[in-house]
Amino acid sequence: MLVRSPIRVAGRGLAPMRWWCQRIHSTAAVLHSAQKGLVTPRRGPTEIAPWRIQSSARGADLLRVYADLSKGKLTAFVVLTAMAGYAVAPGAAQVGPLLWTAAGTALCAGSANAFNQWIEVPYDAQMSRTRNRPLARHAVAPGHALGFGVGAGAVGVGALWVFVNPLAACLGAANIALYAGVYTALKRRTIANTWAGALVGAIPPVLGWAAATGGVGAGGWVMGGILFAWQFPHFNSLAHTLRADYSKAGYRMMSVTRPRLNARVSLRYALLMFPLTAALPLLGICDAWLLLDSSVVNGFMAYCAYEFWRRPDAKRSRRLFFSSLVHLPVLLILIMVHKHIQERRNIK
Numbered sequence: 001m002l003v004r005s006p007i008r009v010a011g012r013g014l015a016p017m018r019w020w021c022q023r024i025h026s027t028a029a030v031l032h033s034a035q036k037g038l039v040t041p042r043r044g045p046t047e048i049a050p051w052r053i054q055s056s057a058r059g060a061d062l063l064r065v066y067a068d069l070s071k072g073k074l075t076a077f078v079v080l081t082a083m084a085g086y087a088v089a090p091g092a093a094q095v096g097p098l099l100w101t102a103a104g105t106a107l108c109a110g111s112a113n114a115f116n117q118w119i120e121v122p123y124d125a126q127m128s129r130t131r132n133r134p135l136a137r138h139a140v141a142p143g144h145a146l147g148f149g150v151g152a153g154a155v156g157v158g159a160l161w162v163f164v165n166p167l168a169a170c171l172g173a174a175n176i177a178l179y180a181g182v183y184t185a186l187k188r189r190t191i192a193n194t195w196a197g198a199l200v201g202a203i204p205p206v207l208g209w210a211a212a213t214g215g216v217g218a219g220g221w222v223m224g225g226i227l228f229a230w231q232f233p234h235f236n237s238l239a240h241t242l243r244a245d246y247s248k249a250g251y252r253m254m255s256v257t258r259p260r261l262n263a264r265v266s267l268r269y270a271l272l273m274f275p276l277t278a279a280l281p282l283l284g285i286c287d288a289w290l291l292l293d294s295s296v297v298n299g300f301m302a303y304c305a306y307e308f309w310r311r312p313d314a315k316r317s318r319r320l321f322f323s324s325l326v327h328l329p330v331l332l333i334l335i336m337v338h339k340h341i342q343e344r345r346n347i348k
Contacts, residue, residue, distance in 0.1 A: 070110030085208025100163035107156025108172035114149035115180035123249040198231035232269035234324035240317040263312040270305035286338035
């Protein structure tokens, strides 16, 4: 029988904002167990189940395993950022292309995540955070996981090509190649993997923009830049708390090899959010009031990044991580609201 992990079950089928709340709650349970950078098991409803070898899943259980193989929470996040790029792009949204963009992006993200787990299974088995992934606990055969990755990627890229446009399809394919081929390969070689991973995270909003307009204008690059910069305070703060796990598996993360640089880079890119957000009103995409309320949101995350840089400990890394979880959805909502206000003003 497949042992269901409450962490994996949580979040399926939830609406986007409820999904964000669940992610914050479940992450808190894991991170609050981190003391001096060490992650220890925790009792209660969010406890990570002990690792065990399991027989191959079948039927409905197999569907759940493949959902875990695609990293459902991460895939949902990728789709949300792609939809934000689509919504901010100029022009009226069309339901058909919007739905195909969401479906194609989800399949491409699921494919990239499956390839990542297929490649990293020996290292996932060594880490407390990842040892219960499907391949690490033998819930699915490696060949099935590889086939899933190939199939999901082919269908996702094909759907984007046929039902959206070739540029969106190329960006979807590039995301698979960068995540599975570049980022995954660099994780055990150089700290540059974090920049490669941030580039992967920057592509979905650009893909959404391209799906809506057929091209990538200055606004699309700015949206990608916002997601690129956000990755560093978000991931670096998490990596600081989990650095013992990363070190155990041999990953070359900044938090492991250069912890002071890890904190400094977090602050640097948190500050970069200010000019990137300000570029949207300058390009005429949003109204000028975005400068005011976005500064509050960006300022809070920048303050948390400054505190983390000043004293990089577990408490401040958790605070920065949680601030990043709140920061991104709020900022994207503000951008979409001010874009709508600007469009109404232009019509008048």
